[in-house]
Amino acid sequence: MARYADRVPYWVTxxxxxxxVQFTLPSYDGLTAFLLAHAxxxxxxxxxxxxxxxITMKFANNLAVPLxxxxxxxxxxxxRYQDFILGIMSNPLFLGEQFPxxxxxxxxxxxxxxxxxxxxxxxxxxxxxxxxxxxxxxxQYATNPPGGYEACAANSSDPLxxxxxxxxxxxxxxxxxxxxxxxxxxxxxxxxxxxxxxxWNTYRPSGIMVTEFGFPQLADxxxxxxxxxxxxxxxxxxxxxxTETLRAIHEDGVNVIGALAWSxxxxxxxxxxxxxxxxxxxxRSDPGLARWVKRSxxxxxxxxxxxx
Numbered sequence: 655m656a657r658y659a660d661r662v663p664y665w666v667t668x669x670x671x672x673x674x675v676q677f678t679l680p681s682y683d684g685l686t687a688f689l690l691a692h693a694x695x696x697x698x699x700x701x702x703x704x705x706x707x708x709i710t711m712k713f714a715n716n717l718a719v720p721l722x723x724x725x726x727x728x729x730x731x732x733x734r735y736q737d738f739i740l741g742i743m744s745n746p747l748f749l750g751e752q753f754p755x756x757x758x759x760x761x762x763x764x765x766x767x768x769x770x771x772x773x774x775x776x777x778x779x780x781x782x783x784x785x786x787x788x789x790x791x792x793x794q795y796a797t798n799p800p801g802g803y804e805a806c807a808a809n810s811s812d813p814l815x816x817x818x819x820x821x822x823x824x825x826x827x828x829x830x831x832x833x834x835x836x837x838x839x840x841x842x843x844x845x846x847x848x849x850x851x852x853x854w855n856t857y858r859p860s861g862i863m864v865t866e867f868g869f870p871q872l873a874d875x876x877x878x879x880x881x882x883x884x885x886x887x888x889x890x891x892x893x894x895x896x897t898e899t900l901r902a903i904h905e906d907g908v909n910v911i912g913a914l915a916w917s918x919x920x921x922x923x924x925x926x927x928x929x930x931x932x933x934x935x936x937x938r939s940d941p942g943l944a945r946w947v948k949r950s951x952x953x954x955x956x957x958x959x960x961x962x
Contacts, residue, residue: 655695659705666787666865667692670714672743685742685753685768689779692747696782712787712865715739716838717849718796718819721826731803731819732796736852738817746771748857750780762810785911786859789866791838793831793845794821833887836870836929841887843894850902850910861911867895868916870929879946882935888950896957915954919945 655665671688688711696709718735720728737754745751752770757763771779799806799814806818814820823831823840832842853862869891874882892915902908920932927938933951937944 655699655705656703659699659703659707663707664785664863665699665707665709666712667695667709668711670789671711672713672715672739683768686771686775689743689746689771690775693779693782697778708784710783710785710787710863711743712789713740713743715788715790715849717790717793717845717852718821719793719845719848721795721797721822725797727798727803728796731798734803735796735817735819735821736856738819740853740857742768744857746776746779747783748780748786748859750776752776757816760807760816763816783859785861785863786853786857787863787865788853789916790846790849790864791867791869792823792840793842793849794823795825795831796821833890834872835887836872836874837923837931839867839869839891841869841891841894843898846895846898847902847906850899850908851906854902854906854908861909863911864899864913866914866916867892868931870923870931874930875928879935882930883946883948885933885948885950888933888948889953892950892954893957896961900961 655662668688668691674684674688692711699705699707699709715736718732718739720732722728734756737756741754742757745753752758753768757768758770797820799812799818799820803818806812806814807816809815812818823834825831830840831845832840834840850862853859869888871885871887874885896913899910899913903910915933917931917933919934920927920930920936923929923931933948933954935946935948937946
């Protein structure tokens with residue numbers, strides 16, 4: 655950081671650490687370690703290095719909304735999911751508050767994985783995020799697990815433990831939430847603005863940056879070169895997402911400070927080339943790995959030139 659401090663105005667300490675809690679070893683409280691490590695870096699950068707760049711860590715989150723808004727169990731499940739995916743880190747970082755009660759009250763979470771933060775730790779962690787950063791690719795519906803929440807929470811071997819929330823992108827009427835993709839993203843623009851509002855009103859950050867959003871078209875890798883170039887669904891995803899972002903800014907007063915698309919080029923996504931997020935393609939059979947531009951690249955640039 656010292657080498658590039660004069661050229662890099664935005665820093666991210668960890669990439670999506672909030673989804674690591676379920677993989678934490680029973681003998682190691684990784685959640686608290688992430689929080690303290692981030693705070694240490696932040697305070698060193700500000701107090702010792704004395705630089706003025708902005709620092710954050712970025713979160714994974716696909717907003718959970720109740721499958722049936724009139725069902726109190728579904729409503730509780732949606733909030734519980736957000737507490738486990740966002741509240742576990744955002745409560746202490748942005749609000750100076752303890753881990754969510756539902757986390758601390760979950761059997762085994764409060765004895766082996768996650769213990770309450772001390773007052774000293776809370777003081778050290780609070781206020782070490784200069785802006786909010788997250789990767790809101792889409793949304794999903796939340797409902798209780800088949801056997802009920804209490805049974806799941808008491809059974810740490812349950813695949814839905816510890817949040818004990820059943821997630822789906824299929825509505826109660828049987829229709830999909832939106833056009834599906836090769837990954838988790840959907841074209842479901844109605845939930846983009848809602849997600850901004852949830853973060854803005856719950857955690858009250860100074861600003862929000864979208865650090866990843868994108869759309870890998872379904873079975874894109876299996877289509878012809880011409881079909882891949884004319885990636886109209888990706889264009890629709892970006893334009894719908896950005897339109898709702900502008901509405902969040904101008905109608906809801908949310909301070910969105912940036913949006914970074916994933917990705918500018920197709921890549922090896924978690925060990926596979928099947929999910930192609932890029933606005934540019936790569937001819938992997940060419941020794942020179944020749945690149946080619948897709949329609950979405952031009953539409954993405956045009957949107958920013960027209961509206962920003």
